[in-house]
Amino acid sequence: MAPAITLAAETELSAANTGFMLICSALVMLMTPALAFFYGGMVRVKSTLNMLMMSFISLGIVTILWVLYGFSLAFGTDSGSLIGWNSDWVGLSGVDKDELWGTYNIPLLVFMVFQLMFAIITPALISGALADRVKFSAWALFIALWATVVYFPVAHWVWGEGGWAFDMGVIDFAGGTAVHINAGAAALGVILVIGKRVGFKKDPMRPHSLPLVMLGAGLLWFGWFGFNAGSWLGNDDGVGSLMFVNTQVATAAAILAWLAYEKIRHGAFTTLGAASGAVAGLVAITPSGGAVSPVGAIAVGAVAGLLCAMAVGLKYRFGYDDSLDVVGVHLVGGVVGSLLVGLLASGKGQSKVEGLFYGGGMEQFWKQCAGVFGVLAYSLVVSAILAFILDKTIGMRVSEDDEVAGIDQAEHAETAYDFSGAGGGAARTAAPAPVADTASKKVDA
Numbered sequence: 001m002a003p004a005i006t007l008a009a010e011t012e013l014s015a016a017n018t019g020f021m022l023i024c025s026a027l028v029m030l031m032t033p034a035l036a037f038f039y040g041g042m043v044r045v046k047s048t049l050n051m052l053m054m055s056f057i058s059l060g061i062v063t064i065l066w067v068l069y070g071f072s073l074a075f076g077t078d079s080g081s082l083i084g085w086n087s088d089w090v091g092l093s094g095v096d097k098d099e100l101w102g103t104y105n106i107p108l109l110v111f112m113v114f115q116l117m118f119a120i121i122t123p124a125l126i127s128g129a130l131a132d133r134v135k136f137s138a139w140a141l142f143i144a145l146w147a148t149v150v151y152f153p154v155a156h157w158v159w160g161e162g163g164w165a166f167d168m169g170v171i172d173f174a175g176g177t178a179v180h181i182n183a184g185a186a187a188l189g190v191i192l193v194i195g196k197r198v199g200f201k202k203d204p205m206r207p208h209s210l211p212l213v214m215l216g217a218g219l220l221w222f223g224w225f226g227f228n229a230g231s232w233l234g235n236d237d238g239v240g241s242l243m244f245v246n247t248q249v250a251t252a253a254a255i256l257a258w259l260a261y262e263k264i265r266h267g268a269f270t271t272l273g274a275a276s277g278a279v280a281g282l283v284a285i286t287p288s289g290g291a292v293s294p295v296g297a298i299a300v301g302a303v304a305g306l307l308c309a310m311a312v313g314l315k316y317r318f319g320y321d322d323s324l325d326v327v328g329v330h331l332v333g334g335v336v337g338s339l340l341v342g343l344l345a346s347g348k349g350q351s352k353v354e355g356l357f358y359g360g361g362m363e364q365f366w367k368q369c370a371g372v373f374g375v376l377a378y379s380l381v382v383s384a385i386l387a388f389i390l391d392k393t394i395g396m397r398v399s400e401d402d403e404v405a406g407i408d409q410a411e412h413a414e415t416a417y418d419f420s421g422a423g424g425g426a427a428r429t430a431a432p433a434p435v436a437d438t439a440s441k442k443v444d445a
Helices: 015-042 045-075 087-092 108-130 136-159 164-168 176-194 210-232 239-266 271-288 294-311 314-318 326-344 363-393 400-405 407-412
Strands: 077-079 083-085
Touching (some): 015 271, 045 407, 087 108, 108 210, 136 164, 136 176, 136 363, 164 363, 176 326, 210 271, 239 271, 239 294, 271 326, 314 326, 326 363, 400 407
């Protein structure tokens, strides 16, 4: 994220950079509905709408919190290297439309709304680990609490001036720690509290619509260019262009690595593997893409694709029910991408910092370790505590009967697909036969 780098001061608003950042903000906003499709296709039919809504509701809740106080906590004046605050930003009451963001030539409001889209998608990422079994009301309350006590402080640590990771020199271009490790660790913390789905490791839990998964993955990839390239907050010096190229390159490498692993390990190239590999590559290049060369991006993507493909099977070995592999992809991919900065930073991108393989020694690697494991530990512990409190008060899970029958009907009084009129004429009296589940079984690593 560009605030971690000092640029030359600009005194006039740049219409070009402002327009660029507004487009990037819209692209990042698109990623949350894209995530909803990606997750929605991976669950069973009876959970489709709930999965869509668990992402979509974040657009409503986090937007309001961010305007009221979240932006102030994340990017206001530092207090103790842990949190920020600026009373003029509460409700945006003291922000003029032409007020610039620090030394940058874009309006503060543009930076605020760009960062808002990051704040929205991060809790939505967590939802994939909790598929099929969480009360929607409890989830909505969890989002509000988690954003307040986890995301807003962590965003300040990593990107806010004065945050401890910021001051230490941890490199996180667009959210490897603040978004992906944060969400992946939170997902692990929550599922350790709420437990497994009914039938985990016993019943088939195949994706109901692989086309939806591929659509979601493609839209995520598209939106990710705004997520990554936009994080330089302008387009004046070529760093955003490097990040754009590296985003494409690493994602391609991760797809190939994931598919190669699948073919060797399971004998097939799956569409779900291709989509998952793409996301793994996108996650890993997010923190590192401004610091590595395109060849380095190939290495980042290939390593992330391979390790994430291996990691998604750990839930069966250790018995935690990460429904849609948030831990295996986002946590592992975020850790891989963040740590590889310390090895592959070329010194020719966002800064002159060089990694071990470019003669820079281990100094940056240890800084990356501090950022990675500091965020991971905080998010894991606090998220588990929040889930425990909610579970013991209002209850986090739906009843076993509702889970088995279908959370869509129980929580939303709707179903994703209505087959009542399919092929039906007035003379037809027999109930139509159940639609066969022909979706490909997910290959477990």
